[in-house]
Amino acid sequence: MVDGLTVTYGGKPALEDVSYTAPPGGLVAVVGPNGAGKSTFIKAVMGQVSATAGEIALFGKSARSNRSVVGYVPQRTSVDWDFPVSALDVVTMGLYRRIGWLWPVRAKHRRQAFGYLDRMGLADYADRQIGQLSGGQQQRVFLARALAQDADLYLMDEPLAGVDAKTERTIIGVLQDLKDEGRSVFVVHHDLRTVPEYFDHLMLLNTRLVAAGPMSETFTVANLQQTYGGHMAVLPGGATAVVD
Amino acid sequence: MTLDPALFLTVDFPAWAVASLSSAVCALLGNFLVLRRQAMMGDAVTHVVLPGIVVGFLIADAHSAVHMTLGALVATVLAVGLIEALRRFGRLEEGAAMGTVFTVMFAFGIVLIEQTGNANSHISPDHALFGNLEATVWVGPTAWGDLLSADMWALLPPEFATLLWVVPLTGGAVLLFYKELKLATFDPLLSRSLGFAPGALGLGFMVFVAIAAVASFEAVGSILVVAMFICPAATARLLTDRLAVQLWLSVAIAVLAATLGYVLAASAPVWAGTPGALSAAGMIAVAAGGLELAAILFAPRYGLLARRRRAAIARAAAGVSS
């Protein structure tokens, strides 16, 4: 639950007065033009940037005390792909909290992590250095790591950006599973065509919250136009195109 | 208190002038280091020129400014190449590539000095670090009128004389290539597509950085060179958004810092009534840092206080609107 969230960078607001209560066990698409504050929203919920005003509460408690239950998939550009870790190492990181401070990673945990990697169809790539995987494979590794976290709330920053069809299908399948298990998932998403198909709730952001709610009520031409301003054209047949 | 012209012209004037001139030339070039996010490259260059200077000294078998400068330039080009190789082929992050190259080359310079028994002669590690501003004396002039005599100017200490041609050379080069430097700093890609060869320009720029470092550091030491590459430019950057203004401001700030630092170093022991003198180069570096700190806090637009005030106003506005 987010109430009146405002985040400013150097006097300029990146997010202004955003309030939203997430449905338990739902797939929420976070949609908006570039610079609309989508990543800022994710970072604020994670506690990475501090709010200038407003409240963030996760499962009825303030966000600070509860952050361990947040699963996270970073934006691709924020990762150092030359870092000396293998795919399996990355997934194992999702288990670190359960392994505990100072304890080393044991064979049991590696087996567990391998299970998540296998579920993503990456069993053959466990030993590859992370930079030597394809973009889609890398994205699936990070999703496997998020699964390993076993969190109740997931925040994913553009997991579907620039991935191949197989990866997209796998990720969507995982998102459905997460929803069926009663977890909440926020996904920053760019492709308006697939929004109604993949998700069942929608947050339209453009610094302010333009609209939010169940997909059928929120995904309307009027709302989208308001979100994207003049940059969107409504094509014949009801299809929409965003002109960035 | 009266000023003794002989003492002033022999001791204080040359030291102050050398400090001011080297500060000005380093500050001018430093603007581009700061804007290109290569601030630490200034630090790196002041380290890598050492082995070049020592090798030049050994080849010439004497204190030859030409040999030492050439050695320093070769060392700088070599260092730039090595850093690039480590970045591209070793995929080391820029800072790490710089750090590895300049420490090894500096270590080589130190070992060379000690091994060839030069530690006690003109180039010692101590001089390279702290300079020798106190020993920059102009033996000759005794009265104000001597400033007009060409014979007296022929007696200038060598560091002073060197700076007298390095300063106009560097200033002229920056003026001449101002447009290209500005573009290459702001947008290397566009600069390349316009055919300005930012790589060559960058290397040429580094050569000037090396010249400035060599010309300066014999007198003022590498600390002051690094401080002057960075602090005045950073201070000016907090005060203006226009590059041309920033360049002039940084030079003025550098001279101000040199004056302030020199006066403080010379007069503090007198006030405190203790013997000996304080390190003028060190004090000038501290003064430059002090001016930067003042700008960080009080700059009208980009200072911390001004930003705090604006943020408070924005918060108040947000509170009212919701």
Added chain:
Amino acid sequence: MAEIVRLLSSYNTAVVLLAATLLGAAGAVAGTFALLHKRSLVSDAIGHAALPGIAGGFLVALAFGFDGRNLAILLSGAALSGALATVMISWIASQTRLSEDTAIATALAVFFGLGAVLLSVVQSLQVSGQAGLDSFLLGTTAAISAREAGTIAVMALLVALVGLGLFKEFRLLTFDAAFAGAMGYPVRALDLGLMALLLLVVALGLKTVGLILIVAIVILPPAAARFWTDRLGAMTALAALFGAGAGAVGAGASAVLDDLPTGGAIVMTAGALLLISLVAAPRRGLVAQGVVAARFRLARRREARARSGQGLGQGLGQGSGQGTGEGRARP
């Protein structure tokens, strides 16, 4: 030869060598994470920033009636001023429009300048021991007593153990700090912990390597190790080995040869290791990359000649045994 053995086997020299070896290993362990966390140049600033701490420590010790050369006071001073420099760097980088590299260079220059001023104050006092402060700049083993060396050795071992104990946490921090935060790790505290380890390494290395070159023992061994492996564990172990080797060889050589400054010798040994790695490492080294590029061109030319030919872009999986197979070679 016998002379060398005699020189190296004196009790004092043996302890100093042990200290230099352990210090090299400890610096490399902390340095591995510093390198990956892009803190190389911050370490350089910390090293330079030690000078005002040392000179200030000397003056404070004198003022309170201690011996100015008291190593504990000097090193505490160094660690304190190094810590102040890191605070200043992160403050400038986060609070102003100046970028981090400018912040680092500012802190380095200003602290070192202040150090020069304080050093000149110390030198103007007519007290014993002030000449010894100079040795902190470039390091020397000659001035180290067996007891001091023993302390350095124990502390270095401790640093290395802490670094290895927090291996998992530091890996997470350096790879993906945002994720560490999402998992509830105190990212800031971990970051400070890493900086504290670096500060310790700098303080411990002042006597042997000196503050100008101390950054080298932090970044050279891991940078060299990175060429040989894609695994963090292997990289850390190899870096520790390189660091220990450089420490032992450098300190040993400077004990045997006249006029060979210890810091310079250690750094040049580590530099040689890096150069060898840059040229000769499998897969990442210049030679291996040249071979791959040549094969690639050859395969392309062959392909162009006979359109049916299959490109053979086998990677050079020899030696390192990373199981990563061939990397970027594309048919």
